[in-house]
Amino acid sequence: MRSSLNTKVALAGGVLAGIGASACCVGPLLLLSLGVGGAWIGHLTALEPYRPIFIVLTVLFLGLAFRKLYLMPQSCAQEDSCVADRTRYAQRIVFWILVPITLGLVASPWILPIFYR
Numbered sequence: 001m002r003s004s005l006n007t008k009v010a011l012a013g014g015v016l017a018g019i020g021a022s023a024c025c026v027g028p029l030l031l032l033s034l035g036v037g038g039a040w041i042g043h044l045t046a047l048e049p050y051r052p053i054f055i056v057l058t059v060l061f062l063g064l065a066f067r068k069l070y071l072m073p074q075s076c077a078q079e080d081s082c083v084a085d086r087t088r089y090a091q092r093i094v095f096w097i098l099v100p101i102t103l104g105l106v107a108s109p110w111i112l113p114i115f116y117r
Helices: 002-022 026-033 039-071 085-106 108-115
Strands: none
Touching (some): 002 085, 039 085, 085 108
8 A cells, every 4th residue: 555655646746846847938828828918927937947956856756656666566465455456557557648748848848939939
């Protein structure tokens, strides 16, 4: 059960760090596309200096989730409850759905200029 919790925490941490890494660039664009405007949107780029930290955290958490899901053998004693194969399979599917989305958010400052030039 503890392994399942650690994997969920690593996945959630990776996604949240990816959102943090893209907040400086995707946030203003998303708000503008929703029709929200104003001079204050220019101040949302204040998170830009922290972007490398968020990128490192994203890679770290996604790496930890990959390690828990694929590299660490599942070991449990007779009396302990192990993560069921169906649960582990579901976590792997969620992992592979979230990885491209999260990495897309991280790479958004380099990808978005292609679409609006």
